[in-house]
Amino acid sequence: MSSYLAYRAHQQDGRVSSRLETLEAAPLAAGQLRVAVQWSGINYKDALAATGAGKIMKRFPLVVGIDLAGTVIESADPRFAVGAEVIVVGCGIGEESDGGFAEQAVVQADWAARPPAGLSLREAMAIGTAGFTAAMGIQRLEDNGLTPANGPVLVNGATGGVGSLGLNMLAGAGYRVTALTAKAAAADWLRALGAAEVMLASDLPEKVRPLEKALWAGALDNLGGSTLAWLCATTQPLGSIASIGLASSHELHTTVMPFILRGVNLLGINSTYCPVPLREKVWARLGSDLKPKALNQIANREVGLRELPEVFADYLQGRVTGRTLVRTGA
Structure with a gap:
């Protein structure tokens, strides 16, 4: 027409x-x-x-x-x-x-x-940029050594598109996932998506020390700001954080100590600049092992x-x- x-x-x-x-x-x-x-x-x-x-x-x-x-x-x-x-x-x-x-x-x-085998056009848009970016974050985390055996993974902003899809993908891939959310009423829904634990944002400390107790083998961060600073301080040695969003803040006030004393990796994720080979690899996984259940x-x-x-x-x-x-x- x-x-x-x-x-x-x-x-x-x-x-x-x-x-x-x-x-x-x-x-x-x-x-x-x-x-x-x-x-x-x-x-x-x-x-x-x-x-x-x-x-x-x-x-x-x-x-x-x-x-x-x-x-x-x-x-x-x-x-x-x-x-x-x-x-x-x-x-x-x-x-x-x-x-x-x-x-x-x-x-x-x-x-x-x-579209890869196993994925309809409707399913592809149910995934969309949100799910593609989450999957790209998971791919980058795994490229930097993350496996389910390394320990628990945290997903924040877990009720949003990136967070909920990333949570479901990680759980389906065998990871033990903690969902961090500001929405207490969504806890049961997050558990149904695969969260082993649900943390409330209101329980996070107001002041974060340069290094806190090491908790997470990896994380998908959709918030930025003080939550990302806390993640940097609580990630395990050689663990990685995929920085995807800034729903809380674009600012990051932290120190270099997590990076030089624990070897933490902070991985920037932007699907707009994803090279074609990686784009094809991520879509293939979204039709297979990373397809959200x-x-x-x-x-x-x-x-x-x-x-x-x-x-x-x-x-x-x-x-x-x-x-x-x-x-x-x-």
Whole structure:
């Protein structure tokens, strides 16, 4: 179709507003694909971008949505034929180029991944950037020596998309996982996802010494700030922390002592800059040994394009548990 619906953000006088619009399809350039988008998913970053609560987009106007999955309907790259199913997560869509909250999207073929065996397009978007980033964090932790035999692993921000998927993946891979959350009411849900223990954020010490009792063989950190400082001080010798998010704070006030006295590794995770070989390896694992066993429980909400404005406030106010899928196709 030459025209399609898209949820697009605009900026005027420094203020961001987003709305559903009808756009006209533009011709493809070499190396591009036109995708009939069937599914997308909402990430915290999408809520920041659509509302202007965070400076996510590099230009305006721009279609929101950092994830998409669908079918190629026009190809200017020989690697992908018309009818091929593709997944695109991160890679700057919804930030630097038009994103996935649309019936159609034009993407660079280099950004597209084929869904692995054992993973549908809906499941791929239930995983989305959140789950891909969690899996990338697990891969990096394991590349730095983490195994289930090393000891317990902590996941903070555990009710969010990255946290809940990462928790379920780690538990399914045989790790003993402690979930750290500010939501006491979610404890039973976290245990159902595989948490062996649930810690409340309110129980963390107000003041953290440079080195505390060594507790964790590894961690997925989605918060940053004082929680990440505490993780650095409580990670076991030669343990690793995958730093994924900054939902608490972008600041980190710690010392070098965990790194030079215990050999702790602080691993930065950014799926946007994931090289193709690693991207393919992570997706293959998401269709096999890292496929979340509780994916349907985690991806517990579906909305259409017209419902998007109603859900972003829940993300900004921390009321979301799990993942929200976006039905973009018919």
